[in-house]
Amino acid sequence: MSYNMTNVLGILFANTHEGSVPELASKRTMASIPFGGRFRMVDFPLSGMSNSGMSKIGIITRANYQSLLDHIGSARPWDLSRTDGGLTLLAPFGRNTDTGLFRGKLEALYSCISFIRHTDCEYTVLTDCDLVINPDFHHLVDAHIESGADITAVCHTDEYTEEETKDASCFKLGENGRVEAVAINRAMAGRRTMDLNIYVMKTSLLISLVEDLVSLGKYSFSRDVLQEKAGELDIRAYEFDGFYRRICDLDSYYKANMALLDHENLAKLVKSERPVYTKDRADAPARYGFNCSVKNSLIANGCIIEGVVENSILFRGVKVGKGTIVKNAILMQDTVVGKDCCLLNVITDKNVTVNDGQTVTSAESCPLYISKGRTL
Amino acid sequence: MYNKKECVAMLLAGGQGSRLYALTKKVAKPAVPYGGKYRIIDFPLSNCVNSGIDTVGVLTQYQPLVLNDYIGNGQAWNLDRIHGGVHILPPYQTAAGAQWYEGTANAIYQNLSFIERYDPEYVVILSGDHIYKMDYSEMLRYHKEKNAECTIAVIDVPIHEASRFGIMFAHDDGSVYDFVEKPKEPKSTLASMGIYIFSTATLKKYLTENEMDTTATKDFGKNIIPALLQNGERVFAYRFEGYWKDVGTIDSLWDANMELLAANVDLDLYDSSWRIYSNNDSAAPHIIGKDARIQSSMVTNGCYIDGDVEFSVISGGVTIEEGAKVQYSVLFPGAVIKKGAVVEYAIVGEDSVIRENAHVGAAPETIEEKDAWGVAVVGQNIEVGEGKAVAPKQIISESI
Numbered sequence: 001m002s003y004n005m006t007n008v009l010g011i012l013f014a015n016t017h018e019g020s021v022p023e024l025a026s027k028r029t030m031a032s033i034p035f036g037g038r039f040r041m042v043d044f045p046l047s048g049m050s051n052s053g054m055s056k057i058g059i060i061t062r063a064n065y066q067s068l069l070d071h072i073g074s075a076r077p078w079d080l081s082r083t084d085g086g087l088t089l090l091a092p093f094g095r096n097t098d099t100g101l102f103r104g105k106l107e108a109l110y111s112c113i114s115f116i117r118h119t120d121c122e123y124t125v126l127t128d129c130d131l132v133i134n135p136d137f138h139h140l141v142d143a144h145i146e147s148g149a150d151i152t153a154v155c156h157t158d159e160y161t162e163e164e165t166k167d168a169s170c171f172k173l174g175e176n177g178r179v180e181a182v183a184i185n186r187a188m189a190g191r192r193t194m195d196l197n198i199y200v201m202k203t204s205l206l207i208s209l210v211e212d213l214v215s216l217g218k219y220s221f222s223r224d225v226l227q228e229k230a231g232e233l234d235i236r237a238y239e240f241d242g243f244y245r246r247i248c249d250l251d252s253y254y255k256a257n258m259a260l261l262d263h264e265n266l267a268k269l270v271k272s273e274r275p276v277y278t279k280d281r282a283d284a285p286a287r288y289g290f291n292c293s294v295k296n297s298l299i300a301n302g303c304i305i306e307g308v309v310e311n312s313i314l315f316r317g318v319k320v321g322k323g324t325i326v327k328n329a330i331l332m333q334d335t336v337v338g339k340d341c342c343l344l345n346v347i348t349d350k351n352v353t354v355n356d357g358q359t360v361t362s363a364e365s366c367p368l369y370i371s372k373g374r375t376l
Numbered sequence: 377m378y379n380k381k382e383c384v385a386m387l388l389a390g391g392q393g394s395r396l397y398a399l400t401k402k403v404a405k406p407a408v409p410y411g412g413k414y415r416i417i418d419f420p421l422s423n424c425v426n427s428g429i430d431t432v433g434v435l436t437q438y439q440p441l442v443l444n445d446y447i448g449n450g451q452a453w454n455l456d457r458i459h460g461g462v463h464i465l466p467p468y469q470t471a472a473g474a475q476w477y478e479g480t481a482n483a484i485y486q487n488l489s490f491i492e493r494y495d496p497e498y499v500v501i502l503s504g505d506h507i508y509k510m511d512y513s514e515m516l517r518y519h520k521e522k523n524a525e526c527t528i529a530v531i532d533v534p535i536h537e538a539s540r541f542g543i544m545f546a547h548d549d550g551s552v553y554d555f556v557e558k559p560k561e562p563k564s565t566l567a568s569m570g571i572y573i574f575s576t577a578t579l580k581k582y583l584t585e586n587e588m589d590t591t592a593t594k595d596f597g598k599n600i601i602p603a604l605l606q607n608g609e610r611v612f613a614y615r616f617e618g619y620w621k622d623v624g625t626i627d628s629l630w631d632a633n634m635e636l637l638a639a640n641v642d643l644d645l646y647d648s649s650w651r652i653y654s655n656n657d658s659a660a661p662h663i664i665g666k667d668a669r670i671q672s673s674m675v676t677n678g679c680y681i682d683g684d685v686e687f688s689v690i691s692g693g694v695t696i697e698e699g700a701k702v703q704y705s706v707l708f709p710g711a712v713i714k715k716g717a718v719v720e721y722a723i724v725g726e727d728s729v730i731r732e733n734a735h736v737g738a739a740p741e742t743i744e745e746k747d748a749w750g751v752a753v754v755g756q757n758i759e760v761g762e763g764k765a766v767a768p769k770q771i772i773s774e775s776i
Contacts, residue, residue, distance in 0.1 A: 144569045187568050263665065279689065280452075284646050285676040289671065294670055296666045299675070300662075301413065315661075
């Protein structure tokens with residue numbers, strides 16, 4: 001087995017699953033949705049790949065990618081600004097035959113097939129940006145090669161609700177973890193093996209699958225590859241049993257953020273030997289005022305807190321005024337809450353301003369979302 | 377020949393900072409942490425880049441490892457440039473032999489060839505000892521306006537403090553007619569900030585002459601400035617108004633951190649028009665736990681805080697366990713305060729551990745003898761054992 005991780009290409013799909021969080025993705029890609037106080041969703045797969053030694057990575061994006069471009073910049077924060085390879089943004093209309101409206105992963109991959117070929121990597125890892133996860137891709141690729149499978153799909157077996165399975169694929173596994181059948185978007189509660197949409201295969205196999213299937217008018221990786229070819233190809237499941245959360249609606253987004261208030265979860269996600277990188281913005285440390293009260297919260301640099309904050313996540317540069325109470329809330333970057341306000345069970349997007357004396361509350365099981373830039 | 381630059385900066389970062397004792401045992405003074413996420417050198421470096429100076433030589437000598445690693449390629453300060461950028465300049469060997477930097481003037485003299493590569497009209501000389509925000513381009517404009525050979529930044533200090541500084545005497549037009557290093561009975565309150573702008577030819581001339589003088593101590597304050605004045609060169613004082621703090625002693629370093637917690641801080645670190653950059657690790661936001669109580673403090677990324685914290689500056693990656701108490705203290709990156717430990721009026725060095733129920737420092741009001749009180753210091757990467765105590769004013773550099 002002679003390969004190293006620089007010989008593994010990473011392809012990220014920036015836009016998949018956007019329909020599941022229309023509020024957050026109205027002005028950005030799935031990949032650039034803010035998460036956990038300072039990160040964006042794309043930071044998780046990108047950091048994981050970079051930490052695993054991968055150095056050639058492409059991000060396929062379809063639309064709405066201004067925020068993603070802004071976030072990625074030169075890719076230096078992920079150590080992916082390289083002379084050879086590094087991070088490449090694969091925007092639509094890359095060729096003049098492109099319609100820019102690919103219907104699924106196969107068509108998306110077809111639009112950048114020359115990039116994939118040109119990187120000349122033996123293996124390719126595909127991933128979406130809907131997971132809060134910090135996987136060891138090196139271990140995954142090793143396992144793939146070891147097993148001799150054609151395709152290895154990362155999955156997690158657990159008790160799932162109908163809500164969680166309604167827009168996901170579940171595997172039926174046979175001997176040696178071989179995928180025998182795939183159920184797509186079937187809301188089935190119970191113990192399931194869920195597809196986490198991270199795949200590894202030989203680049204040559206990927207290219208031939210894409211070219212063959214697209215010429216037949218097929219576009220779905222889940223349906224036309226995993227489901228249709230489960231008998232023909234040796235597709236194996238790779239059980240991931242570390243900490244992860246999948247964002248499949250606003251509720252799961254809220255809960256996934258709140259999960260980080262558990263110190264142990266955060267430590268599992270952001271390991272010191274495999275940090276999660278993100279764009280830095282040179283904020284000063286967070287500042288706590290006289291007589292403020294903060295408990296059970298995740299606070300980023302640049303925050304200035306004068307009031308009461310509990311069970312909440314404050315992104316960079318958030319301000320909470322005197323006499324204000326913030327509970328069970330997610331306040332994204334540069335949200336400014338004035339004096340004597342009350343915010344309960346809310347999610348504010350970036351640059352929201354809440355003027356003095358306002359009360360914004362929602363029921364505990366149903367956080368209220370306030371869109372980017374609004375003033376209350 | 378490289379691209380010509382109008383102005384390059386030379387940052388003197390080789391000093392040991394011996395008055396910081398245990399805190400500079402393994403790092404040079406400019407690499408000492410400050411304000412939670414910064415190191416002292418962030419201030420002159422950020423000032424340079426914000427002033428439009430994109431070529432900075434950093435002269436290192438004492439314990440350069442942390443400093444070199446921290447500066448890296450300068451990217452954190454936008455100083456990774458194709459032409460110019462930040463350059464680490466350690467002492468080097470030549471055909472004539474090898475020599476350590478002997479004094480500030482000699483350090484610059486040994487690196488004249490670095491300056492010549494950029495053929496600048498002006499050279500800014502900076503030190504890595506102070507916390508301040510300053511637009512060097514304003515000072516350069518003043519230097520040009522006055523047609524000066526050398527401009528020295530000065531700040532008004534209280535007369536009772538003036539004996540700690542180099543004191544300038546200037547006419548109303550700003551021209552300097554006398555300079556006294558640390559006078560016993562100061563007659564002026566214009567203190568030199570250790571920031572000089574030289575016209576390059578003048579700098580070269582005086583540095584070279586100073587080198588010829590075998591009796592000279594090869595220091596800007598002691599030799600170069602007096603020589604300029606003696607020869608009647610055009611030396612001007614540039615008055616700076618704003619926050620400026622020497623952090624060269626334990627007390628002043630502690631004070632400068634505490635000042636950040638005041639309601640009206642003169643030094644605004646949250647001002648996005650003059651950012652202070654630092655080379656950050658990529659830690660997650662910090663967690664304030666269920667049992668925590670926190671007020672009047674600054675906390676940086678990567679911390680886990682479940683104890684009581686007030687009037688303290690907490691650097692990145694610090695852990696303060698449940699039931700621990702930290703007040704009026706400065707915790708450097710990676711410090712760990714275990715359950716039941718108390719840290720008050722203290723500075724705890726990088727990666728040091730204060731074990732269960734240990735007690736570091738004390739509040740001044742609890743000490744009968746006023747002279748016995750002072751900030752307690754725990755050095756870098758050591759342990760204060762379970763139940764052990766570090767007295768106020770005590771400085772420890774080995775585990776106890």
